[in-house]
Amino acid sequence: MKKKISPMTRKSFVTYGLLLIVFIAVEIMMNTGNISSMLKGLLVPVCVYSILAVSLNLTVGILGELSLGQAGFMCIGAYSSAIFSNLVKDTITQPLIRFPLAIIIGGICAALFGILIGIPVLRLRGDYLAIVTLAFGEIIKNVFAALYIGYDSTGLHFSLKSQGDLGLGADGKMIINGALGISGTPNDSTFEIAAAILFITLIIAYNFVNSRTGRAVMSIRDNRIAAESVGINITKYKLITFGLTAFLAGVAGVLYSHNFYSLQASKFDYNMSILVLVFVVLGGIGSIRGSVIAAVVLTMLPEYLRSINNYRMLFYAVILIVMMICTSNATIRNFFVHNFEKLKGLIFKNKSKTVKEAE
Amino acid sequence: MAMLEINDLNVYYGVIRALKGISFEVNEGEVIALIGANGAGKTTTLHTITGLLSAKSGSIHLDGKDITKTPAHKIVKMGIAHVPEGRRIFQNLTVLDNIKLGAFTRKDKDGIAEDIEKVYKLFPRLEERKTQIAGTLSGGEQQMLAMGRALMSKPRIVVMDEPSMGLSPILVSEIFDIIESIREQGTTVLLVEQNAKKALSIADRAYVLETGKIVLSGKASDLINDESVKKAYLGE
Secondary structure: OOOOOOHHHHHHHHHHHHHHHHHHHHHHHHHHOOOOHHHHHHHHHHHHHHHHHHHHHHHHHHHOOOOOOHHHHHHHHHHHHHHHHHHHOOOOOOHHHHHHHHHHHHHHHHHHHHHHHHHHHOOOOHHHHHHHHHHHHHHHHHHHHOOEEEEEOOEEEEEOOOOHHHOOOOOOEEEEEHHHOEEOOOOOOOHHHHHHHHHHHHHHHHHHHHOHHHHHHHHHHHOHHHHHHOOOOHHHHHHHHHHHHHHHHHHHHHHHHOOOOEEOHHHHOHHHHHHHHHHHHHHOOOOHHHHHHHHHHHHHHHHHHHHHHHHHHHHHHHHHHHHHHHHHOHHHHHHHHHHHHHHHHHHOHHHOHHHHHHO | OOOEEEEEEEEEEOOEEEEEEEEEEEOOOOEEEEEEOOOOOHHHHHHHHOOOOOOOEEEEEEOOEEOOOOOHHHHHHOOEEEEOOOOOOOOOOEHHHHHHHHOOOOOOHHHHHHHHHHHHHHOHHHHHOOOOEHHHOOHHHHHHHHHHHHHOOOOOEEEEEOOOOOOOHHHHHHHHHHHHHHHHOOOEEEEEEOOHHHHHHHOOEEEEEEOOEEEEEEEHHHHOOOHHHHHHHHOO
16 A cells, blocks of 8 residues: 655655755765865755755744854854863774763753843743843853863862963863863764764654644744644744754754864854855755855855955855845745746656646 | 632732622533623633633632632643634744644544534534645635534633724624534633624623623623613614
8 A cells, every 4th residue: 555645744755855966976976085174164064054955944944033152052062062072082082972961961962042132032032032132142152251170089160250260270271261162172064964963853753843842832832822722832842943943053062062172152153144144044944954055055155256356255245135136035045946846847747737736 | 719819809800800709600511601892802702711810819710729820831632722812823924833722732642633523513624725824715714624623622711802993793693603513512601792783692701801890790681671781882
């Protein structure tokens, strides 16, 4: 018996397939040495930003609330996992054990903070929520930028003043050095692991949207009063979504921090949050595949525009504006959709019926 | 003992007192109509019963159990379903998803499937449009969807807020026929309506609200002939 595949499942499998094809292509390029060092350096950040975009899309597209604190949750994931990895890098030398642990720790720390912040913050809606999440993101960043953590034989030392205030012993080592950030984090992030985590993120996101919980969350987005009137606990489902978003952002932070030898908290400023929001909006609010595509294209673009030096950011801005017009203008979008359907009809002649339906 | 007992209910919006000590009761199997002008407190009353608003004082009892402070999502489980005013459906979800969400508090899969069929029988148009996005339905269909969704929680009392608002006369009659058939299936109905004539024609008893107070109550058949009601609400 043939089981009917829902359109949503088909959508998700197309995305998985696309990702797999890109992954294999990149692997072949890497193994045959046909890859530029610039592209190689971009592979992990591209995955990181894709995960961030997918996670933010759960809040913006599925829950329908604007959150600008992504970078803050990412920061928590990055720092907590980097502290862990620095502490255990001499005892657990095998990165295949150490790194998954770091990912779990980073994700859970971020999720805990997400829920903790979510409890007071999610009472707000719309612009107010956006402002408050932005503020929390900045607070997190600034706290980490002022934090000093070191360890010696007597244990961990914390301070918010200076390195000297820690009172480390002779064998002491710094983990977080205030605004200078973390250094010495093992470079455990590889493209393979990052791609695998992006894959898992997509599976989580698609299953979330299709689940009972996901439907409840979307019903809150569509109509809060009606959602309450069918017996949905609004606070609970908002918190679940917020926690999941923070978890995924935290995991992205882990990948990010283990990709660089040193890392400063100032990297996680609101620009990063806005950038991720740009990916989500351009990729299409609510479209998971769109988020990934936008994140990939817009992360690579500025690097490839380096050849035009001074005009780089100008071009980047113009491209952003053109993309925005193309995606928001119904006439232009329909033009593309129409031609795409036609093309599909030519390739799959037996399925040409879909063209008619689309029209 | 009445199924639903409202006792001396006071509700405030900030400093404005919207309900000024309302008391009434709903017995099992009845259709009760709350009528009154705009701003009389009809919707406020319903929202307080279903937990969307909280009362400053007074009590609401369901089967003798105090539910005054129970949150909205728990009240659904206790057997009160709310059809909110203005066809609040889930615009971006399909008709079927909307109906399924009505059964959110239930876990019995077979029972839910059975009840979906029942809803389709009551509203055949919803079955025709089950894969359609709910926001694309017509006004009347959206109202039917909101009603069908409420029935999915297997309520003992359905609380309806202005089901006829903004509908054409033919659809209004259709909606009221459906309310009657819901009652025939043994569900109690608490109905808030501006269309007093229609509401009184199907209700057993009715309460007339005026600026947060109940000013008149009695059998619907008596009220429909009452001079003051005729003058104020029936336009005669």
